[in-house]
Amino acid sequence: DHGEDVAGGPPGTPEEDGDRYIEIWNLVFMQYDRDAAGNMNPLPHPSVDTGMGLERLAAVLQGVHNNYDIDLFRHLIGAIAELADEKDLTNTSLRVIADHIRACAFLVTDGVVPSNEGRGYVLRRIIRRAIRHGHKLGLREPFFYKLVGPLCEVMGDAYPELPKARPQVERVLRQEEERFAETLDHGMAILEEAIAKLDGTVIPGETVFKLYDTYGFPVDLTADIARERGLTLDMAGFEREMAAQRERARAASSFSVAGGEGLDVDVKTVFTGYDHLTDQGQVQALFRDGVPAERLSEDEEGLLVLDRTPFYAESGGQAGDYGVLRMGDAELAVLDTQKQGDAFLHQVRVQKGVVAVGDKLEACVDKQRRRQIADNHSATHLLHAALRKILGEHVQQKGSLVEADRLRFDFSHFDAVTPAQLAEIEALVNEQIRANLPVETRLMAQEDAIAAGAMALFGEKYGDTVRVLSMGDFSVELCGGTHVSRTGDIGLFKIVSEGGVAAGVRRIEAVAGEAALRYIGETEKSLQRIAALLKADTGIVEAKVQALLERARGLEKEVEQLKAKLASSQGGDLAAQAV
CATH class of the missing domain: 3.30.980.10 (Threonyl-trna Synthetase; Chain A, domain 2)
Structure with a gap:
């Protein structure tokens, strides 16, 4: 309770809107699990989930009514205001940047780098949103990275990894700022042009996608700008464009095991290849052109799933194993090994004989390749x-x-x-x-x-x-x-x-x-061939090449001088003829 001089009533009352009462701690009693059908099933082990707003607690202890007025944020906001020469310390952009520098610095410290996917894209979105708020404050040169120092001053003691990573964090943020600055003006021009042509209050999804795809504008940044203008985004249109792009990417890619994507394989293959390069396995499933099959005959290719295998399936960047599967007179070449769920998919070509579901095979990994x-x-x-x-x-x-x-x-x-x-x-x-x-x-x-x-x-x-x-x-x-x-x-x-x-x-x-x-x-053979061309020992090839380059530069200079003399001479002859 911040007191009677602050607007607002107790939570749950009609007067609850306001800052007088704030929640700094809550308890959630975890008792049921709601399933997909909406049924409430008792948990086997009920528990209590607790969460506390640390910044809210700091605000109460420091006697302020706003999280941005606590000592941590005051220092950061002051540093930003000094860079921007901004006198109004309640400016929303100052607060946004103060919040974002903290998030970005810790993300980079944890090894995240800006990119167009996953965590890297989250980081890029936060950085670019902060940069745009800097532009609103009149900051046109890179500034965001300069706030890492002030952040270290207030949080470095509690998080020693932060000042340790400071040079790297500053470098990452500065390079991202410089990279975005190159496209920000172009993107803003595209957006301003689209807004000027609007017949309504909705920015088309095609425009939102173009800004995202071509100029690196995060969608939430476009949404921020639109909101300031009283506009909204055609998110359905944007999602259609994104879906079309994903479909194009999917069509351009291929699963490395032919016909292996999306197979219905309910098998858990036991991998024995850490300790053995040969093992016995029973065929659990066969696929021809992605369709389940009972058998594969000579010269046919397909996918084969065993209950146990020494073949390593491609994972963690390591290529899948090659080798041979044998049974009596039947022999199959394993051309690749991939994994789908818990099943190991062996891409095979039947060299001779026939293989059927239920057959027991001897699996032999290519030892030299492994x-x-x-x-x-x-x-x-x-x-x-x-x-x-x-x-x-x-x-x-x-x-x-x-x-x-x-x-x-x-x-x-x-x-x-x-x-x-x-x-x-x-x-x-x-x-x-x-x-x-x-x-x-x-x-x-x-x-x-x-x-x-x-x-x-x-x-x-x-x-x-x-x-x-x-x-x-x-x-x-x-x-x-x-x-x-x-x-x-x-x-x-x-x-x-x-x-x-x-x-x-x-x-x-x-x-x-x-x-x-x-x-x-191969490198040594190449060096020997070069030495033979130069008619020199391999030990002096570098010196020989350097001498040839210097001679070539000298000859080029002589040619340029001769060209200049020739041009001067021809000019003199023409002047004499004119007289």
Whole structure:
């Protein structure tokens, strides 16, 4: 109760509107589960859910009637007002920006980067909404990142990870501001033009979609602007445009196991491939062109589901296994392995004989390919740990591809990795390979694994029990893939390339094991061919090329000088003829 001088009555009365009475704590007695039919079923274990408004409590303790008047927000609002030279500290835009800098800074600290999907898109929407409110205050240059410092001043003691990540947070926010500034003016011009042409109060869904798709305008930002003008959005039209885009994307993509998408497979395949590369399995289901079948004959292709299999199904970036299935005179080539729900789908081609539902098959994984994949997968774990040690703990995996002949690793980092850093990263990975660290796996409760320091991939879904893979003390991650027994088994690691794939996301492509040896051998042969063309030893190829380049530059300069003399001479002759 803020007192009689504040408008409002007790909750539940006709006079409840107002700020006199506020709720700072509530209790919800959880007693029933409402099912899909609307029936109320008693919970086996009733409970009490409690929630408290910490900022409201702070407002009461500090004797203020508004959350934005507490000390935390006063400091942030003051910093924004100073940047914008705004005297009215109750300005709504100041409050929006103060709220948004806190959310954005902690999201980036937790490893989220702006993108067009998932959590990254939520972050991008919040940043861009804050930027627009900055524009309303007259702030045309990047400003949002400058508020990370004031935020650290008021929250850094309670959250030490925030000041530790400050340089990264500032860099992420500034780059997103600069990127959005390039499109904000164009997008606003499109929106203003559409509003000027409106015959009514509803902005067409096509316009909303164009702003979203072409100019990166979050829909809620367009809605904010519309609301200020007394307009609404045609959300049904926008959703139709989005659905059409999703359909186009779906048509352009294909499921890697032919006909495997959307199959009705009620089978739980037991995976035995961690410990065995051969096993016996019974055929539970067959599909031909996506349609259930009782049998597959010679030269036919389809999908086959076993009750147990040593074949690893594509998951976590690791490619699915290849191999052979046998039964008597029948033999099937396994061309790929995918997973749908709990079922492992083997894409097969019948080489000879016939296979039918109920048959028992011997499943044999391609050992050499599995070993090569294990080399590359284990190398990605070492690479991830090395990146965090060399570039900083802000680095988080954003995607990966592990195949037999190469690996690709996407990670959060906003600058190009320098050649010197790449050399240091590669050397550190190879150092761990030479150390021949033991590679061990343990099944643990997810909470225990995280508490023990295991790294989980942001956004990945895990069960209650997780598989923890450690490589000595150098790398500890949650992973369901297949790996080497010791890091020394990898043999060699070589970075092939590094580049950017999205805002704040870099990509390293590399090779390990036999693939690394082949890559180095091919590179050496290429160097020898170049040396032969230059008629020089491989040790002096660089110097020879440099000398040729300098000579070419000198000749180009001479040619330009001769052209100038020729032009001058021809000009003189023409002048003489004119006289």
